[in-house]
Amino acid sequence: MQKRRVVVTGLGCITPVGNSVDELWSSLMSGKSGVSNISVFDAEKMPVKFSASIKDFDAEKYFDSKEQRKLDLFMQYGMAAGIDAVNDSNINNSDVDTERVGVAIGSGIGGLPSIENTHDIFLKSGPRRISPFFIPATIINMIAGNLSIKYGYKGPNLSIVTACTTGTHNVGEGFRQIQYSHADVMVCGGAEMATTPLGIGGFAAARALSTRNDEPQKASRPWDIGRDGFVLGDGAGVLVLEELEHAKRRGAKIYAEVTGYGMSADAYHMTLPSETGEGAQRCMKNALKDGGIAPEEIGYINAHGTSTPAGDVVEARAIKSMFNAHAKNLIVNSTKSMIGHLLGAAGGVEALVTVLSLKNQKLHQTINVENQDPECDLDFNTKSSKDVDIKHALSNSFGFGGTNGSLIFSKYD
Numbered sequence: 001m002q003k004r005r006v007v008v009t010g011l012g013c014i015t016p017v018g019n020s021v022d023e024l025w026s027s028l029m030s031g032k033s034g035v036s037n038i039s040v041f042d043a044e045k046m047p048v049k050f051s052a053s054i055k056d057f058d059a060e061k062y063f064d065s066k067e068q069r070k071l072d073l074f075m076q077y078g079m080a081a082g083i084d085a086v087n088d089s090n091i092n093n094s095d096v097d098t099e100r101v102g103v104a105i106g107s108g109i110g111g112l113p114s115i116e117n118t119h120d121i122f123l124k125s126g127p128r129r130i131s132p133f134f135i136p137a138t139i140i141n142m143i144a145g146n147l148s149i150k151y152g153y154k155g156p157n158l159s160i161v162t163a164c165t166t167g168t169h170n171v172g173e174g175f176r177q178i179q180y181s182h183a184d185v186m187v188c189g190g191a192e193m194a195t196t197p198l199g200i201g202g203f204a205a206a207r208a209l210s211t212r213n214d215e216p217q218k219a220s221r222p223w224d225i226g227r228d229g230f231v232l233g234d235g236a237g238v239l240v241l242e243e244l245e246h247a248k249r250r251g252a253k254i255y256a257e258v259t260g261y262g263m264s265a266d267a268y269h270m271t272l273p274s275e276t277g278e279g280a281q282r283c284m285k286n287a288l289k290d291g292g293i294a295p296e297e298i299g300y301i302n303a304h305g306t307s308t309p310a311g312d313v314v315e316a317r318a319i320k321s322m323f324n325a326h327a328k329n330l331i332v333n334s335t336k337s338m339i340g341h342l343l344g345a346a347g348g349v350e351a352l353v354t355v356l357s358l359k360n361q362k363l364h365q366t367i368n369v370e371n372q373d374p375e376c377d378l379d380f381n382t383k384s385s386k387d388v389d390i391k392h393a394l395s396n397s398f399g400f401g402g403t404n405g406s407l408i409f410s411k412y413d
Contacts, residue, residue, distance in 0.1 A: 003179045003180065004178060004179050004180075004181060004243050004244070004245075005243070005244035005245075005257065006175050006178045006179060006241050006242065006243060006244065006257065006258045007241070007242055007243075007244050007247050007252075007254045007255070007256065007257050007258065007412060008239050008240065008241060008242075008254070008255040008256050008257070008258065008355050008409070009088075009089045009091070009240050009241075009242045009247050009252040009253060009254060009255065010085040010086060010087075010088040010089025010090075010091065010187075010239065010240030011084075011085055011088055011238070011239055011240070011255065011352050011355065011356070012080070012081040012082060012083065012084030012085030012086070012087075012088060012236075012237075012238045013081050013084070013235065013236060013237045013238070013348075013349055013352055014054055014057060014077045014080050014081050014191075014235045014236045015034065015054070015233075015235040015236075015237070015339050015342075015349055016034025016035070016052035016053060016054060016055070016233050016234065016235060016338075016339045016340060017032050017033075017034040017338055017339055019054070019056065019057055019058070019080075020084065021084070021088070021352070021356070024349075024352075024353075025356055025360075027338065028335065028338060028353065028364035028385070029362065029364055029385045030385075031338070031364070031365055031367050031384070031385070032338060033052075033217040033218075033220070033337075033338050033367065033368075034052045034053075034055075034233070034338060034339050034340065035050055035051070035052045035216045035217050035219060035220060035231050035340055036050060036051075036052075036053070036216060036217070037049055037050050037216060038050060038051050038053065038195060038200070039053070040053060040195055040196075041195075041196065041197055043200065046197070046200055046201065046204065047204045047211060048200055048203075048204045048209045048210070048211055048213065048232075049213045049216075050213065050216035050219065050231065051195040051200065051231060051232045051233065051234070051340065052220075052231050052232065052233035052234065052339050052340030052341075052342075053195050053233075053234050054077065054193075054234050054235055057076075057077070057080075059076055059080075061080070062076070062079060062080045062083055063076065063079070069133070070133045070136070070137055071137055071142075071146075072110075072111035072112075072113055072114040072137045072138055072193070073113050073193040073234075074107050074109075074110060074111060074112070074113075074143075074191050074192055074193040074194075074234075074236075075111065075137065075142055075143050075146070075191070077191045077192070077193060077234065077235055077236040077345075078105050078107065078143035078189075078190070078191025078236045078238070078345075079143055079146055079147060079150075080236065081189065081191065081235075081236035081237060081238040081348075082103070082105060082143065082147045082187055082189070082236075082238045083147075083150075084238075085187060085189075085238040085239060085240050086147075086151065086187060086240060088240070089185075089240040089242070089252065090252065090253075091185060091240060091242075091250075091252075092151060094250040094252075095250070096184070096185065096246075096250075097184065098151075098152045098153055098154050098155075099154045099155060100155050100183050100184040100185065101151075101153040101154070101155045101183065101184065101185040101186075101187075102148075102153060102155030102156035102157055102158075102174070102177060102182075102183040102185070102186045102187070103143075103144040103147050103148050103153055103155075103156075103157050103158075103186070103187045103188070104144060104156065104157075104158050104159065104160065104170040104171075104173050104174045104177070104186055104187070104188040105143045105144045105147070105159060105170055105187070105188060105189050105190060105191060105238060105348075106140060106141075106143075106144075106159040106160045106161050106162075106166040106167070106169070106170045106190050106191075106344055107140045107143070107159070107161065107166060107190060107191050107192055107343075107344040107345070108161065108162075108163050108164060108166050108190070108192055108194075108343040108344025108345075108399075109192065109194050109199070109343065109344065110138055110139060110140040111137055111138025111139070112193065112194050112196050112198060112199050113193060113196050114134065114137050114138045115138055116196050116197065116198055118130055118131065118134050140159050140161055141157075141158070141159035143159070143191055144157050144158060144159050145157065147187060153187070155177075155182070155183040155184075155185075155186075156177050156182055156183055156186070158170075158173070160173055161344070162399050162401070162403040162405070163343070163344070163399030163400040163401055163403060164304075164306075164341065164343055164344070164346055164347075164397055164398065164399035164400065165347060165397040165398060165399035165403045165404060165405040166190045166343070166344035166345075166347060166397075166399070167189050167190025167237060167342075167344060167345055167346055167347025167348030167349070167350070167351065167397065168190075168346075168347030168348075168350075168351065168395065168396075168397035168405035168406070168407055169263070169347070169397075169403075169405045170188045170189060170190055170347075170348070171188045171189060171239055171241070171258075171347065171348065171351050171407060172261040172263070172405055172407055173188070174186030174187075174188030174239075174241050175188075175241055175258045175261050175407075176261065178241055178242070178243050184242065184243045184246045185240065185241070185242045185243070185246070186240075186241045186242075187238060187239075187240050187241075188238065188239055188241060188348075189236065189237045189238035189239055189345070189347075189348030189349075189351070189352075190236065190237060190342075190344045190345040190346070190347055190348035190349075191235070191236035191238075191344065191345050191348070192233075192234055192235065192236070192342050192343045192344045192345040192346075193234045194232060194234065194343060195232060195234050199232065200232060203232060206271065207229070208229055208230060208271070208308065209229045209230060209231070209232060210227070210228050210229040210230065210231055210307065211228060211229065212228065216231075218368050219231050219307075219368075220307045220336055220337050220338070220340055220341075220367075220368060221307050221337065221367075221368035221369060221370070222303070222305035222306065222307045222312050222334040222336060222337050222366055222368075222369070222380070223305070223312050223316070223334075223366070223369055223372055223373050223376040223378075223380050224307075224368060224369045224370055224371055224372065224373065225371045225372070225373045225374075226370070226371060227307045227308065227309060227312065227373075228307075228309070229307065229308055229309075230306040230307050230308055230336065230340065230341040231307070231336075231340035231341060232340060232341060232343075233336070233339050233340030233341055233342040233343075233345075233346075234342065234345070235339070235342050235345050235349060236345050236348065236349070237342075237345055237347075237348030237349030237350070237351065237352045238348060238352075239348070239351060239352060239355070241258060244257070254412045255355045255356070255358075255359045255412070256355045256358045256359055256409045256410060256411060256412050257409065257410045257411075257412045258407065258408070258409055258410075259291040259293060259392070259408045259409065259410040260287040260288060260289075260290040260291025260292075260293060260406075260407070260408030261287055261290055261291075261405075261406070261407055261408070262282075262283045262284060262285065262286030262287030262288070262289070262290055262404075262405070262406045263283060263286060263403075263404060263405055263406075264279050264280075264282040264283040264286060264404045265279060265402050265403060265404065266278075266279035266280075266402030266404065267279070267402060268402050269402065270400060270401060270402075271400050272310055273310060273311055273314040273315075273398060273402070274314070274402070275310075275314065276314075276317060276321075277314040277315065277316075277317035277318030277319075277321060278318070278321070279318075279398075279402060279404055280304075280314065280315060280318035280396065280398055280404055281318040281321045281322045282404075283396070283398075283404035283405065283406045284318065284319075284322045284394060284396065284406045285322060286406070287394065287406035287407065287408050288408065290408075291392075291408045291410075293392055293408060293410075295322060295323050295324070295326055296323075296326045297391065297392050298323070298326075298330065298392050298393065298394050298408075299329075299330065299331065299388065299389075299390030299391065299392060299393065300330065300331050300332075300333075300354075300357060300363060300388065300390050300393040300394070301319065301330055301331075301332045301333075301393070301394045301395075301396065302333060302334075302335060302350050302351075302353055302354045302357070302393065302394070302395045302396070303315055303319075303332050303333065303334050303396055304334075304336075304346075304396045304397055304398045305332075305333070305334025305335075305336050305337070305366070306334075306336055306341050307334075307336065307337070307341075311398070312373070312376055313373065313375050313376060315396065315398070316375065316376040316377070316378055319332065319378060320378070327378060328378070328379070330378065330379065331363055331379050331381050331386075331388065331390075332366075332378050332379060332380050332381070333363055333364060333365065333366045333380060333381045334366045334380070335349065335350050335353050335364070336350075337366045337367045337368055337369075338364075338367055346397060347395070347397040347405065347407075350395050350397070351395050351407055351409070354393050354394075354395040354407070354409050355409055357388075357390075357393060358390065358393055358409055358410070358411045359411075361387060361388055361389060361390070362385055362386065362387055362388065363381055363385060363386055363388055364381075364385050365381050365382060365383060365384050365385055365386075366380045366381055366382050367382075369382040390411070391410060391411045392408060392409070392410045392411075393408070393409050393410075394406055394407070394408055395407045395408075395409070
């Protein structure tokens with residue numbers, strides 16, 4: 001069967017540099033960092049005392065007080081981004097078949113705040129004090145479930161969990177569901193809230209986090225020679241994907257087209273990428289093949305770019321291996337340099353940023369690259385945001401367990 005064309009018709013986000021699409025974009029264009037000292041718990045005894053947390057989130061805009069008590073923060077962030085994306089798409093004001101509208105939103109970890117808080121209650125007061133809402137407030141698929149209940153969406157409903165590739169895989173699976181006519185509309189992305197004692201403590205114990213406690217806003221520095229780990233971030237990014245003719249019939253605004261999706265596995269190590277980058281290279285190759293797009297047609301890559309010593313070098317190697325001589329013509333940036341690593345939400349937010357970059361024909365800079373690693377010898381747009389003329393862009397996510405995902409978005413005229 002012929003694959004159907006898929007476009008992006010709605011965007012929503014909650015991020016460390018803004019709780020709306022406009023705020024996010026404005027912050028990225030100005031090179032604003034969302035990293036600060038941790039305030040959601042006492043981090044004095046922690047080896048890492050900073051993160052890229054959400055500021056000024058207005059839960060009452062989306063939920064009444066009763067609903068808030070039933071939802072972990074990761075769920076509130078994901079629901080809020082989903083609600084904003086749905087409103088942006090105007091899909092609910094159109095004549096749509098709700099049995100053909102689905103949701104695919106995941107999380108890398110899920111309800112860590114509620115799990116930790118409930119464990120404290122259990123130890124202090126016993127099992128009778130555990131809330132009956134504890135389980136549904138923490139399990140990962142409840143963002144997708146709650147959104148479908150809220151809007152009556154009866155199409156595919158799922159939550160892919162693949163660590164740091166979660167958001168990308170959920171967007172990619174939403175794309176597939178529409179391509180192969182299992183749905184006409186998919187609300188998809190990722191959400192995370194892991195700035196907790198165990199979240200920070202666990203990643204710090206794995207030596208994955210930057211320990212630049214004296215300069216937290218300079219800690220996320222992808223491809224800089226002084227990088228020493230990623231900065232943990234929170235938030236959510238959600239896109240509304242729609243079959244092209246369905247979108248045109250209802251007069252929807254179209255941000256961009258989704259044209260390719262690739263996956264691969266490193267089959268190498270639980271937390272480290274394969275040293276040659278061949279897994280990431282195969283992932284990008286699969287996305288290009290899926291979209292029927294030549295490597296030379298890609299103008300921009302929103303990289304995974306986490307600011308880890310191993311990961312940044314490996315991704316640079318993978319890009320050079322995939323694009324050969326054309327790699328020198330690419331503009332590559334890292335949204336994580338400003339918002340940190342949102343784990344399961346990263347791919348959702350970064351897909352959204354890639355879409356906005358195509359729509360606006362502007363690319364944000366990668367901040368904090370003061371001394372570029374000579375092994376990472378690509379154009380990482382380190383000086384300022386810039387105007388561009390690009391037609392196709394790639395968004396990468398690579399996760400623990402060696403799970404990889406790449407999305408290709410194209411300018412829609």
